Amino acid sequence: MNSLPANLFEWENHLSALREMLRGATQGRGRLALVSGAVASGKTTLLNTFAEQAIESGELLLEATGSRAERDLPFGIVRKIFDNGAMPADVRSEVIALLDGNALESTAAGRMRVMSQISSALLRMVDDRTLVVLVDDVHCGDDQSLQFLLHLARRVRQAKVLIVLTESPRLRQEQFTFHAELLRQPNCVRMRLHMLTESGVAEALSGTLSATVAARLAPECHRVSGGNPMLLRALLEDWRTVGEHGEAQQRPAPGEAFAHAVLGCLHRGEPEALEIARGVAVLGDARSPRLLGQLLDLGANTVQQGVQDLHQCAILEHNAFRDEVARTAVLDATPATARGALHARAARLLHADGASALDVARQLVSARQDAERWTVPVLREAAEFALVEEELEFALRCLECAHHACPPGPERTALKARLVSIAWRIGPATAESHLPELTEDAGRGRSPRATSPRSPPTSPGRGGWTRRPAPSPRWPARPPPATTPR
Structure with a gap:
């Protein structure tokens, strides 16, 4: 299944309200609707469905879509409104001439006169x-177009006109006046779209699946998608793709389509949304806005607003990604150089913040960069803790990073010896690849120290081995301040 059913489930009341407003407009009582909602909440679907109904009713439909890339194009949205197949050719020519001539107007009064002429040309078409x-996406519109739409809204109260605008709840500073003035109009109705509830997800699924299957899948689908229609659609696509007998599967699992949908949501949001999502993916969560801001070199307000946006569009829940597939998708889509720089910077910040050796080491290992000298004792301690948790591969990676960062000498040879002992537990083939260098160091007289790096003491407890508190590490001097990845 590649798409959800055509009906809008829990948004049916909004569609009914728009139809009622259209009936009022048909009787000469102009109406204005302002529909807001988070990214991928269904605003465009609602608008398209209503547009089809308006066409079937024989109304004169003019459409436009705001674009962030065209935000600096004067009267960009207005030009799109008039560049429409349903627009009479003579009216289109008249308006285009007015718009082109508007560039010569240097005063506010002159520009207002041009907007009045354009709106008059538009209203002349509503006789029949x-x-x-x-x-x-009116929030992506240029300032001149927003001024025109506000001017038009003030003139349609007694005209056969219905204006429907969709916007993000996240407004630019210069849009507050436009937003407030629209809501001041007595004929304006505000609507807010929310993500689907679990029952709404079940209703959506029942459009193409049996009621039994829909009821069974709904809880997990809602948990993973958060009721985001775009993510839900992708999750169902992955569920179908697994096999020809998709309905026999017990639970949906996010896959490639879901990963692409997550990235699609992020790219459709505000510019910093993707950047903040990357920071959350690197740190693992957004519990510390301060740390996230330091990692990305963003202000506290920007981070808090961005994290809130990611919660609203159901990418995050409780300050973390809803599913590991989403987090992995964000990390994989980050350029390798930028990703490594973020992990390295995160390691420095966490170390300076007093985080555990394991947390710092996970960032250092993920950075896949040559570690600095200060990281050696951190990585060494993290390896010993990882061994207690039976994370042999990670312990090996920690010691490999520490070995590369350590200068030649007995300590480096001791690290190699410890590394070989861990590699041998993984498999002889893994250990053999490290033996030549260890043999070479021994031949040069760089014998390891008498004692290997101390591991956290352990003792047998109920149910298995438990870790005693590790001795306080003797941290080296804190590393220099991290630089911002660009």
């Missing part, structure tokens, strides 16, 4: 048909 103007 109701005019429906739909603008998706």
